Amino acid sequence: AQKITQTQPGMFVQEKEAVTLDCTYDTSDPSYGLFWYKQPSSGEMIFLIYQGSYDQQNATEGRYSLNFQKARKSANLVISASQLGDSAMYFCAMREPDNYGQNFVFGPGTRLSVLP
Amino acid sequence: SAVISQKPSRDICQRGTSLTIQCQVDSQVTMMFWYRQQPGQSLTLIATANQGSEATYESGFVIDKFPISRPNLTFSTLTVSNMSPEDSSIYLCSVGIGVSSYNEQFFGPGTRLTVL
Numbered sequence: 739a740q741k742i743t744q745t746q747p748g749m750f751v752q753e754k755e756a757v758t759l760d761c762t763y764d765t766s767d768p769s770y771g772l773f774w775y776k777q778p779s780s781g782e783m784i785f786l787i788y789q790g791s792y793d794q795q796n797a798t799e800g801r802y803s804l805n806f807q808k809a810r811k812s813a814n815l816v817i818s819a820s821q822l823g824d825s826a827m828y829f830c831a832m833r834e835p836d837n838y839g840q841n842f843v844f845g846p847g848t849r850l851s852v853l854p
Numbered sequence: 855s856a857v858i859s860q861k862p863s864r865d866i867c868q869r870g871t872s873l874t875i876q877c878q879v880d881s882q883v884t885m886m887f888w889y890r891q892q893p894g895q896s897l898t899l900i901a902t903a904n905q906g907s908e909a910t911y912e913s914g915f916v917i918d919k920f921p922i923s924r925p926n927l928t929f930s931t932l933t934v935s936n937m938s939p940e941d942s943s944i945y946l947c948s949v950g951i952g953v954s955s956y957n958e959q960f961f962g963p964g965t966r967l968t969v970l
Contacts, residue, residue, distance in 0.1 A: 773959060775961075780963075781944055781963070781964045781966065782961065782963050782964060783946060783948070783964075784961075785958055785959060785961070788958060829896060829897065831897075831959075833959075841899075842887065842959070843899070844896045844897040845896060846895075847896050
């Protein structure tokens with residue numbers, strides 16, 4: 739079964755508008771971490787935001803915020819005031835403990851295109 | 855944060871040969887990770903490299919094919935052995951930074967490997 743699901747293979751947004759990228763996850767462990775990364779065409783992976791399973795508040799980092807709904811097992815990324823430079827692949831990832839210390843799984847990604 | 859460099863940044867190799875990828879971090883880290891990203895795909899964890907112990911491999915990856923070294927807290931190597939065209943991918947190293955190593959995960963710029 740997929741641990742991380744990103745149902746939007748591609749998204750378009752108008753410059754300066756807000757956009758939400760969906761992410762749902764599957765785990766039975768109460769302790770886990772959720773991450774969002776941006777991968778531009780250059781290939782580097784850029785860390786955007788982190789949410790711990792025990793965090794009471796939604797994580798925010800500048801224009802990025804994470805809409806964490808624990809009961810629904812969703813961790814959607816919200817990008818406010820989109821910029822042309824936001825065009826990239828976005829990956830949701832989860833870390834949960836396993837026998838070796840941790841297991842890190844990425845979703846299939848969403849390609850975001852920001853239109854001028 | 856952490857600054858991570860990888861060498862080489864890209865390479866084109868012949869079938870049957872081996873390539874060793876180096877990963878250098880600007881600070882001491884406990885855990886380093888190696889990922890593979892096949893063309894158009896998401897990231898897949900190959901193995902976790904802890905200093906002073908054998909690397910732990912994920913399902914589908916074996917030490918004979920992907921031997922890993924971790925001689926100190928700032929350096930690791932991944933070797934892709936007896937390469938075939940199916941090994942053409944981006945290979946990324948990453949490190950965990952934070953109190954629990956869950957809080958932030960940083961990636962190197964990646965090594966783009968093409969096997970002919």
